[in-house]
Amino acid sequence: MSEPRFRIAAEIVHETVDGEVIAIDLGNGSYYSLAGSGPAIWELLGEGASEAQLGEALAGRFEGDRATIEAEVTRLLGELRENGLIAEAEDAGRAAAEAGPPAAEREPFEAPRLERYTDMKDYFLLDPIHEVNPAAGWPRPAA
Amino acid sequence: MEGARANDREDAGLEYLAALRQRFRIATEARGTNESRIEIGGLSLRLRFAGPALAEVLLPPFEHLVAEESGEPDMAIDVFDVESTGVKPPPLPWPVPEASPGTQPVVRWSSEDACVLAAAGSGALTAAAPASGEALFCLRSVASVPLSERAAPLRDALQMLTSSRRLWMTHAGAVGRNGAGVLLAGRGGSGKSTLAVSCALAGMEFVADDYLLLESGPPPVAHAMQSTAKLTADSAARLGLGREAIDRAGFEPTLEGPYKALVEVGALAPGLVRRQLRIGALVGLSVAAVARPELRPVGPASGLRALAPSTIMQMRSRSATLLGALRELVGAVPSYELRLCPDPGANAAVIAGLVDEVG
Numbered sequence: 001m002s003e004p005r006f007r008i009a010a011e012i013v014h015e016t017v018d019g020e021v022i023a024i025d026l027g028n029g030s031y032y033s034l035a036g037s038g039p040a041i042w043e044l045l046g047e048g049a050s051e052a053q054l055g056e057a058l059a060g061r062f063e064g065d066r067a068t069i070e071a072e073v074t075r076l077l078g079e080l081r082e083n084g085l086i087a088e089a090e091d092a093g094r095a096a097a098e099a100g101p102p103a104a105e106r107e108p109f110e111a112p113r114l115e116r117y118t119d120m121k122d123y124f125l126l127d128p129i130h131e132v133n134p135a136a137g138w139p140r141p142a143a
Numbered sequence: 144m145e146g147a148r149a150n151d152r153e154d155a156g157l158e159y160l161a162a163l164r165q166r167f168r169i170a171t172e173a174r175g176t177n178e179s180r181i182e183i184g185g186l187s188l189r190l191r192f193a194g195p196a197l198a199e200v201l202l203p204p205f206e207h208l209v210a211e212e213s214g215e216p217d218m219a220i221d222v223f224d225v226e227s228t229g230v231k232p233p234p235l236p237w238p239v240p241e242a243s244p245g246t247q248p249v250v251r252w253s254s255e256d257a258c259v260l261a262a263a264g265s266g267a268l269t270a271a272a273p274a275s276g277e278a279l280f281c282l283r284s285v286a287s288v289p290l291s292e293r294a295a296p297l298r299d300a301l302q303m304l305t306s307s308r309r310l311w312m313t314h315a316g317a318v319g320r321n322g323a324g325v326l327l328a329g330r331g332g333s334g335k336s337t338l339a340v341s342c343a344l345a346g347m348e349f350v351a352d353d354y355l356l357l358e359s360g361p362p363p364v365a366h367a368m369q370s371t372a373k374l375t376a377d378s379a380a381r382l383g384l385g386r387e388a389i390d391r392a393g394f395e396p397t398l399e400g401p402y403k404a405l406v407e408v409g410a411l412a413p414g415l416v417r418r419q420l421r422i423g424a425l426v427g428l429s430v431a432a433v434a435r436p437e438l439r440p441v442g443p444a445s446g447l448r449a450l451a452p453s454t455i456m457q458m459r460s461r462s463a464t465l466l467g468a469l470r471e472l473v474g475a476v477p478s479y480e481l482r483l484c485p486d487p488g489a490n491a492a493v494i495a496g497l498v499d500e501v502g
Contacts, residue, residue, distance in 0.1 A: 013455060013463045013466050014466070015447065015451075015466050015467060015469075015470040017443045017444050017447055017470055017473060017474065018442050018443045018444045019444075020442075020444035022447050022448060022451060022466075024451065024452055024455050024456070024462070024466070026455070026456075026462060029452075029456055031448070031451075031452045033444070033448065117448070117452070119330060120330060120452045120453060120456050
C-alpha cells in the first residue's frame with residue numbers, strides 16, 4: 001500500500017507573507033500562523049506531498065540533522081491533522097523531492113511553529129452560515 | 144441585467160431572483176417607486192425602493208454618495224418590505240433554522256450565477272446575480288430593520304455585487320488627511336469606531352469606522368460605504384457626544400454583545416466625510432491598559448492577522464480571492480500595531496502623526 005499523501009483541507013483559505021502562512025478555517029472561525037520551516041512544508045502539502053517526501057525535501061533544503069527534521073515533520077503533520085488543516089489526498093499529487101541548494105548554501109533548519117487563534121470563534125458561532133448543498137438536494141444543509 | 148434574465152431557466156438561483164424581482168414589481172405597483180443613484184467605489188448604483196418606508200431608514204447613510212446620473216447603472220439593488228407593501232417574497236425552497244437567542248444564522252444557497260441569503264431572526268432576504276450587477280433585498284417590516292442593517296445598509300447585496308468588480312468589502316475603518324490615510328483594523332470591540340470618530344472630531348477626513356470597499360491597487364484605496372458609526376454609551380461619553388448626536392433609536396443590543404447606537408459622522412464633523420482615501424498604512428488596534436497610546440511597526444504577517452480573519456469570516460464568499468487582495472495590501476503598505484489608551488484625543492493624535500508620516 002502506498003504512503004498517504006496530504007492536501008490542504010477544503011475549508012481552509014491561506015496566504016503566505018513574509019515567511020509566515022496565515023490560514024483561516026472557514027468551517028469554525030479559527031485561524032492559524034505557521035512559521036519557521038512551516039511555510040516550506042505547507043507549500044509541499046499544497047502539492048500533495050507524503051510524509052516521506054516532506055522529510056526528503058526538507059533534508060535537501062535545510063542544513064540540519066535528518067532525524068530531527070523528519071521528527072519535526074511528523075510532529076507538524078500531527079498538529080495540522082488534529083486541527084483539520086490538512087486531509088489525506090485522494091489523488092496521486094504532484095509533489096516530488098526536488099534537488100535542494102548546494103550544502104554550503106542551505107539555511108539552518110528551524111522547527112515549524114503552528115499557532116492557533118480562536119478570538120473570532122465567538123463571532124462565527126453568533127452568525128453562522130448554513131450552506132445549502134445543491135448536489136445533496138434541497139433542502140439539505142451542507143455538511 | 145438582460146443577460147441574466149435570458150438564463151433564468153438554466154440556473155435555479157436566477158429563477159428565484161427572477162421570482163423575487165416579479166414580487167418587487169408588484170410591490171412598486173402598490174406603493175410606488177423611490178429611486179436614488181449613488182456612486183460607490185467609483186461605480187454607479189441604482190437603488191429602488193417600493194414605497195417610502197424603507198427608503199427613509201436605509202438611504203440616509205448613503206447621502207454623501209448621492210450622484211446625479213440617469214444612464215444604465217453598473218449595479219442595481221431593488222428593495223421592498225412585506226408589511227408596508229403587502230407583498231411576500233416567494234417561498235424559500237429550503238428551511239431556515241430557528242434562531243437561538245443571541246444568534247442570527249444565515250442560510251446561503253449559491254448557484255453558478257446567483258446567490259441567495261436568508262437570515263433567521265431578522266427575516267432579511269438578499270438575492271444577487273453578481274456578474275450582471277443585480278440584487279434584491281426584502282425585509283419583513285420597517286420596524287424589524289436590525290441595528291446592523293441600519294448601520295451598514297444592504298451590506299450583503301453590496302458585498303456580492305462589488306466583489307465581482309474587484310472591490311473588496313473589508314472590516315476596517317479609514318481616516319486621513321488631504322486624500323491620504325490609514326486603515327484601522329481589528330475585530331469588533333478593538334476600538335475602530337471610537338478611534339475613527341475621534342479622528343473626525345479632531346479634523347481628520349473620515350471614510351469608514353467599520354466597513355469599507357478596498358481597491359487593492361496599486362495604490363490601495365479605501366472607498367466609503369455608509370457615513371454612520373456605531374458607538375457604545377461609554378465611547379459616546381468619552382468622545383463628549385451629547386444626546387443630540389445619538390440616533391433617536393438610542394442604544395440597542397448588538398449580536399456581539401454591548402449596546403450600541405448610531406451616530407451620523409457627517410453631522411459631527413461637517414465636510415470631513417470623504418468618498419475615498421488613498422491608503423498608506425495599516426494599523427491593527429487593541430484596547431489596552433496603557434496610559435498613553437503605543438504605536439509600533441510590525442511585519443506584514445501581523446498586519447494580515449489583524450485585518451484578514453474578521454473580514455474573511457464576515458464576508459465568507461470568494462474568500463480565497465479576498466484573502467489574496469488583503470495579502471496584496473499588506474505587501475504594499477507598512478503595518479503597525481496601536482495599543483489604545485482611554486483618551487480618544489491622544490489616540491487620534493497618534494493616528495494624525497502617522498498619516499502625516501505615510502501620506
